Amino acid sequence: MAETxxxxxxxxxxxxxxxxYGNLTCFSQAHMQTFGYLAAMLPIVDELYDxxxxxxxxxxxxxxxxxxxxxxxxxxxxxxxxxxxxxxxGEAIDDExxxxxxxxxxxxxxxxxxxxxxxxxxxxxxxxxxxxxxxxSVLGPLFYIVAWNVLMYFGMKLAYDRxxxxxxxxxxxxxxxxxQALRSAILMVGAxxxxxxxATWVSISTALVLPGVGxxxxxxxxxxxxxxxxxxxxxxxxxxxxxxxxxxxxLLNFVFVYLCWWMMTKKKIGVIPVMLILVAVAFVGxxxxxxNPGLSY
Amino acid sequence: MAINALQxxxxxxxxxxxxxxxxGGTTIGNYTLGRPLVGGLFVGLILGDVQSGIIxxxxxxxVYIALVTPGGTxxxxxxxxxxxxxxxxxxxxxxxxxxxxxxxxASLAAALGAAVGTLGTVLFYGTATLNxxxxxxxxxxxxxxxxxxxxxxxxxxxxxxxxxxxVLFSFIPTFIICMAGSQxxxxxxxxxxxxxxxxxxLFTVGSLLPAVGIAILCKQVxxxxxxxxxxxxxxxxxxCLHLNLIACAVVAAFFALIKYQIEEAKVARPAISGGVGASxxxxxxxx
Numbered sequence: 001m002a003e004t005x006x007x008x009x010x011x012x013x014x015x016x017x018x019x020x021y022g023n024l025t026c027f028s029q030a031h032m033q034t035f036g037y038l039a040a041m042l043p044i045v046d047e048l049y050d051x052x053x054x055x056x057x058x059x060x061x062x063x064x065x066x067x068x069x070x071x072x073x074x075x076x077x078x079x080x081x082x083x084x085x086x087x088x089x090g091e092a093i094d095d096e097x098x099x100x101x102x103x104x105x106x107x108x109x110x111x112x113x114x115x116x117x118x119x120x121x122x123x124x125x126x127x128x129x130x131x132x133x134x135x136x137s138v139l140g141p142l143f144y145i146v147a148w149n150v151l152m153y154f155g156m157k158l159a160y161d162r163x164x165x166x167x168x169x170x171x172x173x174x175x176x177x178x179x180q181a182l183r184s185a186i187l188m189v190g191a192x193x194x195x196x197x198x199a200t201w202v203s204i205s206t207a208l209v210l211p212g213v214g215x216x217x218x219x220x221x222x223x224x225x226x227x228x229x230x231x232x233x234x235x236x237x238x239x240x241x242x243x244x245x246x247x248x249x250x251l252l253n254f255v256f257v258y259l260c261w262w263m264m265t266k267k268k269i270g271v272i273p274v275m276l277i278l279v280a281v282a283f284v285g286x287x288x289x290x291x292n293p294g295l296s297y
Numbered sequence: 298m299a300i301n302a303l304q305x306x307x308x309x310x311x312x313x314x315x316x317x318x319x320x321g322g323t324t325i326g327n328y329t330l331g332r333p334l335v336g337g338l339f340v341g342l343i344l345g346d347v348q349s350g351i352i353x354x355x356x357x358x359x360v361y362i363a364l365v366t367p368g369g370t371x372x373x374x375x376x377x378x379x380x381x382x383x384x385x386x387x388x389x390x391x392x393x394x395x396x397x398x399x400x401x402x403a404s405l406a407a408a409l410g411a412a413v414g415t416l417g418t419v420l421f422y423g424t425a426t427l428n429x430x431x432x433x434x435x436x437x438x439x440x441x442x443x444x445x446x447x448x449x450x451x452x453x454x455x456x457x458x459x460x461x462x463x464v465l466f467s468f469i470p471t472f473i474i475c476m477a478g479s480q481x482x483x484x485x486x487x488x489x490x491x492x493x494x495x496x497x498x499l500f501t502v503g504s505l506l507p508a509v510g511i512a513i514l515c516k517q518v519x520x521x522x523x524x525x526x527x528x529x530x531x532x533x534x535x536x537c538l539h540l541n542l543i544a545c546a547v548v549a550a551f552f553a554l555i556k557y558q559i560e561e562a563k564v565a566r567p568a569i570s571g572g573v574g575a576s577x578x579x580x581x582x583x584x
Contacts, residue, residue, distance in 0.1 A: 020324065022455045026435075027318030028428040035435055039455040042448065052444035059447065063439060070323045111517050119514040120546065122328065123362050127542045129334055130362075133355050135398060136348030140355070141338035145329055152324045181560030185553040188527055190518040192549035194511060195531025196542055201362045202507040249536040254529070256505060260512030261519070275415060275509055282501035286494060293404055293500035 005048055005088045007081060007164075014043040016160045019077045020153075023070035032067035037077065044081045048088035058084060061095045068106035069113020074156040076105050078163025086167060112183065115190035122148070123197045204252040207292035298391045298479070300344065300384060305475040307343045309468035311336070312380040313460070316467050318424065319376070320460060327375060333357040333410065336379030344387060349397040353386045354379075356403035357410035360507050373506075376467050377417020382410035384475050389482045408496075408503035413474075423466040424459075431458035 019040035026035040038059065045058045068076065080098055087093040125144055133140025248254070263269045263277065285291035300308075314321030315330035329335055337354015341347035361378060386406035387397075395402040431454050438450035474481070519525060534540045534548060 018452075018455075021322040024318040024323050024327070025320060026428050026431055026455045026459045028425050028432055029422075030429060031432055035432060035451070035455045038435070038451050042451055046448065053442075055444050056439075056442045056447065060439065063436075115514060115517040119517065124542045124546060126332065126334060126358060126362050130355050130358060133334060133351050136351040138338060138347060138351065141335045141351060144332065145335055148329060149325060152328075156324070181557050181564055184560055185557035187518050187520075188556050189546065189549040189553045190514075191524055191527040192531035192534075192552070193542065193546050194514045194518060195528035195533075196535035196540070196545035196549075197362065197514075198508075198511045198528075199532045199535035200542060201359055202504075202511065204504050204508070250532075253508065253536075254532060256508035257511045257515065258525075260509050261515045264512060265516055271509065271513065272418065274512075275506065278505045278509065279498070279502050282505055283494075283498045286497040286501055291497070291501040291504075293497055293504070 005085060007044055007047060007085050011043045011047045012081065012160075012164065015040050015077065015081060016074070016157065018042065019070075019074060019160075020156055023073070031065060033070060033073075034063065034066050036070070037062050037066045040077050041080065041084070044084055048084060058087070061098055064099045064102065066102060066106060068110040069117060071117055071152060071156055072109050072113035072159065073106065075159040075163040076102055076109065078160035079105075079167060081160075082164040082167035108183070112186060115194070116186060119197075120190055120193045123201070124193070127200070198253055198257050199250050202250075202253040202257070204250075204256055206252065206290050208290050298344075298388055300388070300475045300478050302476065304343050305472045306468075308340065308380045308384060308475050309471040311339055311343075312376040312467040312471040313463040315379060316374070316376040316424065316463065317421070318428070318459070319467075320463055331375035331379055333361060333375075333379050333383065337383055340380065340383045340387070344384065346387060349387050349390065350383065352397045352402070353383050353390065353406045356406040357382055357386070360407050360411055360503060361414070361510065362507070373411070373414035374417030374419075374421045375414075376471070377420060378410050378414035380471050381417065381474050382406075382413045385409055385413065385478050385482060388478045392479070392482050404500050404503065408499045411503045411506050412499060420466045420470060424462045427462040427465065428459055431462070434458065 019036060022039045023033050023036035027033070041059060041062045045055050049055045049058055062080070066076075080102065083093055083098055083101070087098075125148055129140040129144035131140070132143050260274055260278075263274050264271070269277070282291060311330060313319065314326050315336065317323075317327040317331065319326040319331065321327070321330050330339065333354045334351070335354070337350040337352070337358075338347065339350075340354070341350020344350065357378060361373060361375075383406070386409045389405060389409060390397055390402045393405075395405065435450060435454035438446050438454075441447070515528065519528060530552075531545055531549060534545050535542075540548070
């Protein structure tokens, strides 16, 4: 057999660049990230095979639909580069194996990526950046631009290179039974931080004034626990928001997040219809005086 | 205050780069330039009022802090939120003589941003649909089975042709709406008084919308009813104990470590009791 083929550093760098930049540039609802994947595999296939016919056949493997969280998904691209190298060296890896791995990884990685990178990491970075941009300071946006891009560049580079080195064994590490513990732990961080995000960055309050009770804002939950009792004594009656925020702060945030989740998962209502329902809720709420932003020009 | 043609064109260009799917790529485009806080800086630079840009960007960012697009389900279009919503908000705030750092200005920006962001999903579907045309060019190239054609066409399909989609669905809408900005804001001010039903509803929707983004995330991490307790734990840390997100992440990581060790022990135990056969097999191989 001929000498062992190895993908050059240059070709891998080009493949990484094509994916990191082009994973979604030609997105459509039908093929999603498929063309980004083809663009990423192009330099790999071009270098590994001598005959044009073999190059075409190899690239055709990647015409299968692909979609995941594109940044964490860089690992899959690196991994298939490794598998393609093994195949070019005569290992018995067929199209079905490669596409089985891609299909098996894209779902779990999409879930992990959306909850960890987009749901946890970005809100944390943005939370810090928002704190830094108080009063319109450029420090906030600059912090986010630098921190996010530097961390993502090295993170994606690492994911690509690790994927390439590990090849098939990476699959076991990510979706095998051993990974179950790691994934459930990561999802736990996700759920907890998203809960914190719901309490921090959503602010839904009611402006309902019950006759004879007074404005509910006066008896809103406060971190100094005495306020609620005093306010209650002052007004001498129980009002709706005491029941809500007096028992648990920011309960309305929780209720609305749960309602949206319930509509989307249990009732299978799409995102846009859910938003339209919220518009209706807001309209009715304003009509009955439950919501009132209380603004003027 | 008005937006001139050059400024509108620059905003249009940034809209092309920052979209999802956008020509700046995912990391630099959508997740950097598309974030309203970052966009606020660039809109501010373009319009010559960096401070207002960032204040308005920050107010809109709060609404979209947890914006995810699982499986290409888009609830708000970042190019519209950031490069149409922020310029219009700055114009509106100036037109109404509000202090940019006031709560009223922030609510106005959040509501206006949410309104154009929701309407902007049309632009997302327009771009994604037109991209099907470029992809069909790519499929034709694959069918020729001619390597030189494929090698030439795939990068064109992925990196170049989508610019046409963006000229039509990012550049032109942003350019036109920003050029008409002052009149639009004036119209809104005349026909939609702030204490009217329309504006009250708009502002209320602005405060309710973040719940949708967070609910989308919950779909990813909450798989059984008890997971809501984990969510509630994080919620309680922030709501009652006023921990910031980093502190919450640290506490979460600590509990996740315990969870990991328990789960790992669960995986390891059957391997010890039920794995006798497996180790026997290994020994046989050795012999």
